[in-house]
Amino acid sequence: MTDFAATRGMFDLPDGVIYLDGNSLGPLPRSAPGRMDGVMVEEWGKLLITGWNKAGWMARSVALGDRIARLIGAEPGHVVVGDTLSIKVYQALAAALEMNPDRKVILSDTGNFPSDLYIAEGLIGSLKQGHELRTVAPEDVEAAITDEVAVLMITEVDYGTGRLHDMKALTEKAHAHGVVTVWDLAHTAGATEVKLAACNADFAVGCTYKYLNGGPGSPAFIYVAPRHADTARPALAGWLGHDAPFAFEQTYRPHAGIERMRVGTPPVLAMAALDAALDIWDGVDMAALRRRSVELTSLFIDEVEAACPMLTLASPRAADRRGSQVSFRFADGYAAMQALIARGVIGDFRAPDIMRFGFAPLYIDEGDVRQAVAILSDVMGNRLWDRPEYKTRAAVT
C-alpha cells in the first residue's frame, strides 16, 4: 500500500504553488541537497580520485539503472543510466537499425518528440544508406507497421496531448512483421505502469528529470532486452562501455550486456541528486501509482469541463488511453497559462494552443486538483488571460 501523503512530504514545494508541470521538470526531493553536499564534500573533496572505487562512483550508473528497471517493468540488470535522452535515442536507434540491415524505413509518428525525430534525421544523414524517416499520425501507426519497416520508434505518451500508445499491441504487430521497437518512456517512466518485459519491447529510453524528479538535466537511461543485450552494437563506443575500461586497450571490445551502452565518464554529481530522488520511488507500487494518476486526471477533466466551457479537451477521454497529463486547447492558451502561473498554478504551454497539466501522484492530491480548477475557472471566467502582461512570450515555454 503506497502512502502518497508520505511521498508528498518528501518534496520541497514552494508555498502557494500547485505544481502541475512535473511532466517537464519534477520538483526538488527534500533529501537531494544533503545527498549532493555529501558527495561533493565527503567524497569528491576527501576521497578525490579514489572516490571512483571507494565511493562506488563507477558502479553507480548500473545501480541507478537497476532501481529504474523496477519502475518500468524491466528485467534487473538491463537498464543503465547516463548521457541525455537524445544520446540514448541515437544509441538505441542505431543499434536497432543494424538488426534489420536490409530494411530502410524508420517508422514514427507526429506525436513523437521533435527531438527524437531530429536524432533520427541526424543518424540517417550520417549513415548515407538510404534510410527514410516515415512519420504518420499517431492513430495510423498500427496500420503503417509493414514488412518494409526496419524500426518502430515511438514515444509512448504524446508530449502534447497525453495520448498513450498501446505498447503491447504495437510491439506484437511490429514483431509479427520483423520490426525492431524503440520506445521512448520520457512521459511514462514514473507516470504510468510501464511493462517493458511483459510487452516484449526491444529497446527503451527515457529521461529522469520529469516524473522521476532527478533534477534539471539529470541523466537519461536506456534499456536493451536481454535477448539483444550481448549483440547490440553500441554506435557510441565509449570507454565506459568497453569490456575492460581500465586496461586501456587500443581496440574496442564491448562489455557484456547493458554496460556496453555506457559511453563516457559518468556524471557523478548529477547521479547524486537522482539517487536521492529514487529513494522516494523505492516505496511506490506502480499499479497503485497508475490508479491514483487516473483518479487525478479524471477528476481534473470532469471539473474543468464543468467549470470552463471555453476549454476543449485535447487528451483522450478514455483513461486507459491517457498518460498522467491532461491537455486542453484554447486559442489564447499561452496567455491563459501565464495568468495561471501568476496565481500559483504551474502548468505549461505547447504551440499552437495546448495548455498542459501534469499530475504526479507522488506530490499532487485531490485538494490540489480542486484548487487548481477553481483558479483556472477564475482565469477563464473573468477573462484574466486577456491582459497584455500575459501575452509576452519567454524564450523557454
Place this chain on the structure above:
Amino acid sequence: MTDFAATRGMFDLPDGVIYLDGNSLGPLPRSAPGRMDGVMVEEWGKLLITGWNKAGWMARSVALGDRIARLIGAEPGHVVVGDTLSIKVYQALAAALEMNPDRKVILSDTGNFPSDLYIAEGLIGSLKQGHELRTVAPEDVEAAITDEVAVLMITEVDYGTGRLHDMKALTEKAHAHGVVTVWDLAHTAGATEVKLAACNADFAVGCTYKYLNGGPGSPAFIYVAPRHADTARPALAGWLGHDAPFAFEQTYRPHAGIERMRVGTPPVLAMAALDAALDIWDGVDMAALRRRSVELTSLFIDEVEAACPMLTLASPRAADRRGSQVSFRFADGYAAMQALIARGVIGDFRAPDIMRFGFAPLYIDEGDVRQAVAILSDVMGNRLWDRPEYKTRAAVT
C-alpha cells in the same frame, strides 16, 4: 600577475595530502558546494520549471563555453559545454569526416586515449563507408599526414607519457594536405597555454574534470573554428542544437554557429559546480600558468632523478615537449604508487609500468614537489613497494 598562493587557497584539499592527480580528477573548489546548494534549493526548488528562463539555465552551456574559450585560445562564442568527452569526440570526428567525403583515413596515434580510438571505431562501424583508423607511433604522426588522410585526430598531450604534440606544426602540415584536424585537449585545457585560433585548429574537444576542476564526470566542451561553425553538420542532432528548440518543429534545422553542437537537455546541476570552478580561472594568465607548470615539472624531474635511480623518466626531458604531468617507468609501479598514496602523495598508475604525477599550478607549489620527492625517495629507497598490501589491484586505477 597571477597569484598562485591565492588560487591554492580556493581549493579544499585534505590535510596531509599532496595531490598530484589533477590530471585525472581536479580537487573540490571551496565555493562549489555552496554554489550547488544555491542552484538546487533557490533555483530548482523555488523556480521549478521557470528556472530555465529565470535562472538562465538554458544559456549556461554557451556562457560556460565562453569562459573556457579564453583558457584554450579560442575565439569567444565558439565553444559550448555539454555531454561527455566521448560524445564530443564523436560529433567533431563525424563532422570533420564529412568535410573530406572522398578520403577514408582517420589518422591518430598510439598515444591517444583509447577511448578516442574506440569512438572512431564505433563511428566507422556505423558509417559502413570504408573508413580506416590508422594509428601510428606519436613520433610518426607528422610523416603520416598525406593527401590520403581525411581527418587528423590527436590528443595534444599523451595521457601516459605527458608528451606534447606541436599543434601548430601538425595543423599546418595537415592543412597543406587538405586534412581536417580534431584536437583532444583533455590533458592540455587548464594545463598548458593552448592557442586554438592561432594554430588554426578546425575542431577541438576536452573535458572539464581534470585540470579545470569541474567535478567527477563534469560536462565536456567542443570548439568549432569560426570558418566551419555554420556548415559543420551535427551528427547528433538533438533539440538543443535546433535553431528554434521551443518551436517544436518536426524537421531539424541546425542553429547558427557553435550552438548546433548542443544535443540534449543541459546538465544544470553539474554545470553549477563547473561554474564555481571556472571562477578560479578568471584571474589566471595562461602564459604565467604555463611558466609555473614548467618550473614545477622540471623541478620534479631533477629531484626524482637525483633521489630515485630506480625510476626511468618516461616523459620528454625538453620542457616545451611536455604537458603538465611527469611520468616515470618502474616495473613495480602499481605497488609503488599504492605505497605513495598510503603516505599521502596521490598520483596514479597506467599499465604496464607508468607512474603518473600531475602538477596543477593552481594548487601545487614547490614545497609540495619537494615533499612528494622526499616521500617517493623513502618508498623507493626502502623498497616499501615490495610489501604485499600494495600489490592487490583495484578496479579503477
